[in-house]
Amino acid sequence: MAMPALREATVTQATTARGADLVLIALQRAGTDVVFGYPGGACLPIYDALPDHPWLKHILVRHEQGAAHMADGYARVAGRPGVVMVTSGPGATNLVTGLASAYMDSIPMIAITGQVSTALMGRDAFQETDVIGMVTPVTKHAFLIQRTEDILPVIARAFQVSMEGRPGPVVVDIPKDVQISEGSTRAGEPRLRGGHAMRDLDERAFDEAAELLAKARKPMIIAGHGVRIGRAHAGLRELAERLDAPVAMTLLGIGVIPDEHPLAAGMIGMHGSPRTNRAINAADVILGIGLRFDDRVTGKLSAFAPNAKIIHIDIDETQIGKNVPTAIGIAADSKSAIDALLARVQKKTHPEWRAALDADRAKPKLAQFEDRMELAPRPVVRAIREIASPDAYFVADVGQHQMWAAQHLGFTDPDRFLTSGGLGAMGYALPAALGAQVGAPDKEVWALVGDGGAQMTIQEIGTAVQEDLPVKMIILNNGYLGMVRQWQQLFFNGRISQTPITSPDYVKLADAYGARGFTVERRGELRPALEAAKRATGPVIVDVRIEREANVWPIVPPGGANADLIEGPSS
Numbered sequence: 001m002a003m004p005a006l007r008e009a010t011v012t013q014a015t016t017a018r019g020a021d022l023v024l025i026a027l028q029r030a031g032t033d034v035v036f037g038y039p040g041g042a043c044l045p046i047y048d049a050l051p052d053h054p055w056l057k058h059i060l061v062r063h064e065q066g067a068a069h070m071a072d073g074y075a076r077v078a079g080r081p082g083v084v085m086v087t088s089g090p091g092a093t094n095l096v097t098g099l100a101s102a103y104m105d106s107i108p109m110i111a112i113t114g115q116v117s118t119a120l121m122g123r124d125a126f127q128e129t130d131v132i133g134m135v136t137p138v139t140k141h142a143f144l145i146q147r148t149e150d151i152l153p154v155i156a157r158a159f160q161v162s163m164e165g166r167p168g169p170v171v172v173d174i175p176k177d178v179q180i181s182e183g184s185t186r187a188g189e190p191r192l193r194g195g196h197a198m199r200d201l202d203e204r205a206f207d208e209a210a211e212l213l214a215k216a217r218k219p220m221i222i223a224g225h226g227v228r229i230g231r232a233h234a235g236l237r238e239l240a241e242r243l244d245a246p247v248a249m250t251l252l253g254i255g256v257i258p259d260e261h262p263l264a265a266g267m268i269g270m271h272g273s274p275r276t277n278r279a280i281n282a283a284d285v286i287l288g289i290g291l292r293f294d295d296r297v298t299g300k301l302s303a304f305a306p307n308a309k310i311i312h313i314d315i316d317e318t319q320i321g322k323n324v325p326t327a328i329g330i331a332a333d334s335k336s337a338i339d340a341l342l343a344r345v346q347k348k349t350h351p352e353w354r355a356a357l358d359a360d361r362a363k364p365k366l367a368q369f370e371d372r373m374e375l376a377p378r379p380v381v382r383a384i385r386e387i388a389s390p391d392a393y394f395v396a397d398v399g400q401h402q403m404w405a406a407q408h409l410g411f412t413d414p415d416r417f418l419t420s421g422g423l424g425a426m427g428y429a430l431p432a433a434l435g436a437q438v439g440a441p442d443k444e445v446w447a448l449v450g451d452g453g454a455q456m457t458i459q460e461i462g463t464a465v466q467e468d469l470p471v472k473m474i475i476l477n478n479g480y481l482g483m484v485r486q487w488q489q490l491f492f493n494g495r496i497s498q499t500p501i502t503s504p505d506y507v508k509l510a511d512a513y514g515a516r517g518f519t520v521e522r523r524g525e526l527r528p529a530l531e532a533a534k535r536a537t538g539p540v541i542v543d544v545r546i547e548r549e550a551n552v553w554p555i556v557p558p559g560g561a562n563a564d565l566i567e568g569p570s571s
Helices: 008-013 019-029 041-052 064-078 096-104 131-138 148-163 176-180 203-215 225-229 233-243 274-282 334-342 351-361 366-370 377-387 400-408 429-439 451-467 482-491 506-513 523-535
Strands: 016-018 034-037 057-060 082-086 109-115 141-144 169-175 182-184 219-223 247-249 264-267 285-289 309-314 328-331 393-396 417-419 445-450 472-477 516-520 540-545
Touching: 016 019, 019 041, 019 148, 019 176, 019 182, 034 064, 041 082, 041 109, 041 169, 041 176, 057 451, 064 082, 064 096, 064 109, 064 417, 064 429, 064 451, 096 109, 096 131, 096 169, 109 131, 109 148, 109 176, 131 141, 131 169, 141 148, 148 169, 148 176, 148 182, 169 176, 203 285, 203 309, 203 328, 203 334, 219 233, 219 274, 225 233, 225 334, 233 334, 247 274, 264 274, 274 351, 285 334, 377 400, 377 445, 377 472, 377 523, 393 400, 393 429, 400 417, 400 445, 400 472, 400 482, 417 429, 429 445, 429 451, 429 472, 445 451, 451 472, 451 506, 472 523, 506 516, 506 540, 516 523, 523 540
Parallel strands: 034 057, 034 082, 082 109, 109 169, 141 169, 219 247, 219 285, 247 264, 285 309, 309 328, 393 417, 393 445, 445 472, 472 540, 516 540
Antiparallel strands: 016 182
């Protein structure tokens, strides 16, 4: 049977089109040129229309969770919403982990889900699920389109909601009959609106904040993901230099100031540097920009920064004062807030405060001790950093390797570190790295993964091979669910329960998919394997057998204060 003629000319010139074509027209009008997806019965009309819209690149994933993480990685690199397209039922349910991760990390995403026909909704039809009810807690908004003429305006509004204010994922659920019906190609006003407009800056609050900062003797800045989202890196550096205030970073704030900058104080919190946590505890004024002050940052709330008055700036006003008491709270985006402060603050110096912090910086580090071990994880991470290009992207999964990466990669370029921070979703790194590679095709992308997380989404190597994406997947393989094992060792009397894990032969697995694979068991094998991965033009898996029971140091005990931080073995 002959294929039907392309409808592209008809779609672009006619005043009406199938709903499926309208979905793709809406994506084009929003500036989308790539979508990550997996076809199924309830979205087949859209997939049938895809060949008529050759401007849109579709990347076929191996699992819908992978699609969501790919869209997440793409959005972080490209600076615009990543787009996912899946079917109803299990297609939509498989998205939830990726949606929740994007929601907690403020990543813009549009998820288009097919739905059973409107006449079947509520009748327990095959692959019917209440998508709106299911995703509402983990999205900024969820739209159910019940009329074909609403497709264009609602999808346009979905992009707007995803990006305005605090970014996040938005779901658009479209029944199959709506995709098949005809509708106008002229966008009207959506019947359902959401989101909120940006409020005017509170000038008086900025005056008070500037006055408090002027009086500070031991100021600190804590920079979170909001600084990266707001592209406020340059302003933050200027503000820190003017205030002579060291900058501590959350996990997702890493990279807002170059590591070699004299005011870069390192990561704060559960696995932050002892120097950083001690400085926060000694500070008298803390300026927190673009963070939630979550438990991984603060430790025991009642003991957090006991001597400090806190100025909290965040685009989401519901976060201000939610976790820590604030002297001044300001709802604003990071760039506007920093610009407002720069217009108000004068040059300050704090020589005694800086001298105390610099002296703390000079103390011996645990890394010197670990350098003497065979294939200890920290030297492995540093070797990856040395061999990778200076402007490479690094995507960390969740677990011990995530913390080693955060502590030891070191960044000079901003926005080069991606990870699932709020949700902590294992399996994030490989698909997110593929999305990042699509968003930055001319850059190196390295995925750092544990042997537990690797096996959650390893099937996306198939996507990497099919799309010829040269992501370098480095597996720090210790034969354990390492972070859980560490907690069992330290906080559950050493009782090891269900944390040893076996792995496949990753070299054979890579070969089976058509990728390249290397195994590293000795120090002398590490650099040659990493250099080969760097040169590769397609996807690579490097299985690095690290010390089995290496721990992440330092660590704040669960429920403890940051001051209770355990530094680990001394050098």
